[in-house]
Amino acid sequence: MAESQKTATYKVIADAGGGRVFRFYCDISGELCCVTKPIRADTEEAALEIAWDKEGKWEFNLCPKCGKYVSSAMFNVNAGLCLDCAPWEDEYPSFCHHCGVRLQEPDACFCPICGARLQVGGTDGKEGAAE
Amino acid sequence: MTNYDLRTRKALRQVTLLEFGFGPETMQRCKLCPECGRANPAQDTHCADCGAVLPEKTLYDFYLSRHRCCPGCGVAVTDYAVYCPECGTRLPKAGVTRRKETAV
Numbered sequence: 001m002a003e004s005q006k007t008a009t010y011k012v013i014a015d016a017g018g019g020r021v022f023r024f025y026c027d028i029s030g031e032l033c034c035v036t037k038p039i040r041a042d043t044e045e046a047a048l049e050i051a052w053d054k055e056g057k058w059e060f061n062l063c064p065k066c067g068k069y070v071s072s073a074m075f076n077v078n079a080g081l082c083l084d085c086a087p088w089e090d091e092y093p094s095f096c097h098h099c100g101v102r103l104q105e106p107d108a109c110f111c112p113i114c115g116a117r118l119q120v121g122g123t124d125g126k127e128g129a130a131e
Numbered sequence: 132m133t134n135y136d137l138r139t140r141k142a143l144r145q146v147t148l149l150e151f152g153f154g155p156e157t158m159q160r161c162k163l164c165p166e167c168g169r170a171n172p173a174q175d176t177h178c179a180d181c182g183a184v185l186p187e188k189t190l191y192d193f194y195l196s197r198h199r200c201c202p203g204c205g206v207a208v209t210d211y212a213v214y215c216p217e218c219g220t221r222l223p224k225a226g227v228t229r230r231k232e233t234a235v
Contacts, residue, residue, distance in 0.1 A: 032168035072152035093216035100214035
């Protein structure tokens, strides 16, 4: 696993009441995923830690492969990875991605002709098909 | 709510993903504000938060721009796919069909 960052990308805005408001963004798309309440702490680092632990991190998905914090839209929940590491694959493909044969059973786990693994989940090229 | 025929497992899965904010349809339905980053409905022209003009491209276009795509039907495919799982088109070698990255 890549070493993950401590938090998602963020901006800090000074609040009129002396606190700090953090805005956390998706590491891939830049989508604003969380705006925290004003947080009072001695240093910005301390405030960031509180903001991330109490509010920020609950709005993100951590990719275990690249360590990015991403929004739900940028997360492949089937593969458990971000969309940069694992693009969406149809769970019910019409054709085998390895040999191109039209599939009769949309929910088959393996291609009946070449044996390629058809299930989604980031097979990463290790589908076990005969080359 | 959506008008899917929920008798099929595929449609059920689509609805579930949409409900929890995952999946290609979620991306097709939103645009990001280039100024503040807020997600807005795809049909909107201005950001509901800051009023900035929203781009034409949806989040799905941004996603496709970062991946290898099928030249036949346009869906994103994995780097190891030889054929498109959606339309069966034989795919050029990885890297050939990667679209030029576009800003959201």
